Amino acid sequence: MEVSRVTGYIEPAPHEFSANFLFDENGLAPYFAADSRVKAGDGSQVAEFTDQGEQWIVKLYFQESNIVHPGTRLPTGTEWRLHEMREFRLKVARHPDEDPVGEQDFNAHLAPRWQGMKTENKYGNVSEHSVPEPIIEAINVKIAGSNIEFARYQRLLQSAAAAVRVRGDYFEVPHEYSNIQDAERYVRLAKETSGPVHARDGPIASMAHLLENDRAGYRKVVQNDDDEYGRNLPGYYHTVTLGPRRVREVFPDHALPKEIKHYYARHALSQSGDSPLAHPKVGVSYQVSRWNETLGVTPDDLDQLQRELDQTLLSVLADAGLDIAPTHGTGIFVTDAYFDAKTTESGPEVIALDVTEIRSTQESVVIRHLADGLSPVQWESLQTLVTDGGEVSPADIADEHGRHVESVRRALRGIEDLVEREYARVSLRSSHIADLVHQAVTEAEDAVKRAAEAGAKAVRTAQQGMDETMSVFIAWAARHGIDIDDALSRREARMEMRFGAPGQRAGRVIREGFEIWEDAGLPAQRYRMARIRFSDGSLANAWQYLNPG
Template structure:
């Protein structure tokens, strides 16, 4: 479907080049020395003007001596590492944030590094690589697909052959990438609401203890100023991502965030409005995303589908033309790098978080209504009260059961729990909360039953007749507190009690059977806590 074209934000990647071994490294060293420490140049791509500066930094790489283990001569006295600072010409980028820095360092098998304490260790270089250079790029507000060509042109402009950088090795990989839209602050509330898609994805898709889970809901900036939705993020690992986006693969963070100074800005300033972005989280899996055109296209596609799907789930139009306000920009606000008038085709995925929630709830209700065995109850009770790693053996030891009995019980409730590599967890936070409520309710019911029995015995010992004793026990069982002092109006406290009408009718029956004055009951005050107060007769 038609959707707004998202903007490119942060990007980081390691580009590994081995076709020309260490020649790019020695070329940088030579050019920096020729320029007394740096080289500065300009270049053009189409109608764009770019500025580049080549300079050096100290290195922790140990000098190999006359030659390295591969036999390559080292005719330099000191090993340095090099950087290309590349930016759009300031006349074309007044904001000054369309830029990147490329850090070039040599690599060879057997290379050693030395830390600040003088301790040396061998640097790990992938086996197929004998000699190469690694170029780590960190940039922002540039099309991910353009960094490679910009690096080649930047190197060429300061006198280094572009051919050194034309073919990245297959081990090259993306480290960070974000796409975003900027939303009108008056429209973005449903995204960061307590029941919005950011909170719901963390709540429903994350196993209660498995893997990395991160939900941040910060309403205050670094200066303590209150700004709803200031920094709300959810991070999902690859397995949880696939639950929401079946065709997607990599881990990501979805975030709604404002600039640091937004709270002090006038509403009509661009940065007073938040961004909604999705970014790749490389540290949350063991796989990689390459830097080929196909790799980057797939990366962009998944990030865009994520952002647009989150907007759609929150009821926010993904294209300005879909908005009924008719101002041309819809819910979007343009900035120096985001143009809401540009459009693209995006597959908007139905997150269907409501369906996931209802499915999880129906599963819990089904198991509770069908009845759980004692071992199943014990397993669930342990899972909701233990915050660490739990194994079937732990559950068995806690409740004096045989571990095989626990394993059989867990196999009977696969919709509620996940068992993997000897550990057990509830399927999601939402399931965990529902099970917790059920376990707590069972505990409360047991406590109320014990208290009811105790109060009935106490009443009998005090010589109270059987019908009055039944009333006392019934009130204790249902968590109803009765203040029946003769000189005061009768008070029934039913905070948290459901089915108030049915409960009061039953209480009225027991009251009259105990020979108490019906008029006093009917005139009693009913305290429902946050739900207010009323007279008892209204419920009878």
């Protein structure tokens, strides 16, 4: 895969982020400290602090909990002196003097964890809360924020806690079970330039079509050009979600499932042209629900997260033909309160998506199999896969065509670059391959019909007294779907042949027909002067496709 190094590229900005930070080195001490500070402040504590020269505000407060009161002692043996079950929150926000938009903030939800902990749902049903076995007592801090660099959250949490007099070192060493739940990086584009990203043949649509299994259960492609009020806005919300395996087809060293999206703010059409919200965002987000693994919160994990998101985002923009390294001002990018459209000399390499190469590879695979010839069982399997909209298994294919299931499995193993087999499910490898195979199946069915028609026409010509070579020409025309009956019946008129689409294939068929025509002893000049009428309405003369002479 071709890799090009881009220097001075645009630097994406952080958007949404959420993670579970689990701290167990001090057991439940952070929880008890938060309880003490809330009680000392008659329900809350408010403070300010500085980080990297920026002013921040923090509020510590409590909420009711569905954790069942453990009594005077926890199952772990720790004494419990609190009468009420509470959970705590730290609301942390940039000072309004420095953030007039008010969207650079996060909320940290502090909840206790211990082995044997029970919770009660709204229906009064009590169940044990699952706590990983290595954890005896701990505190879980679920952070949800936006417009803050991912690597700053833990430090801001420590500073915010210290500002309300809860020791910051309680939140210094996250447990290895800590994990990231959501994260997005984005850029904002001038609306008149973003069309190639969400176009029907743009990178979002192409990746969905070429990389997604034709019947994958989680396939998610959205192409919505109408806002919530029914007003048309091209590119309003276009997304594609790809799991790890599909992502690696384009980015071999990536591991994280992602969603790539082009989207506008809800009220974009109501914004003036000079408002950033009138212009769309292009973002890439981590999709934790699309795999069975987790991503931690270590510096290496955060570096991997940002690198993969940025590399994907910049590569998508580059594939759309957009200038990701503007040399004059901000170029096609639009600044907003959190995206400054600055360039950076460091960062990931920009990968050529090679969607065209993937398309060509898939097409060549289909062509090769069709050219080499498919066994009857392979052909039947493909017919079923392109005509059955449900979940298909080898047993289903076998039942439909009266085959033994082992014969079907052997046949499928011979076309593994066309199909995917998982457990008892079979599918075509991509929607693009599905389209190509469907076309081949349709053409094959048409060919059978044409062959039958050719045989019937050959019989008719024999009955009409035409010799065998002429019947061969009639059969040739029927086989290729060429209408010449009327022209032959009008002996004195200029012959006209009606073809399908023009192109190289049409030229080969016309030359083949000329050889059969001459073998039939018919006048060469009549064929050479024949008018060719194509399905798109264009006209040509047969001699234009024949060798001189």
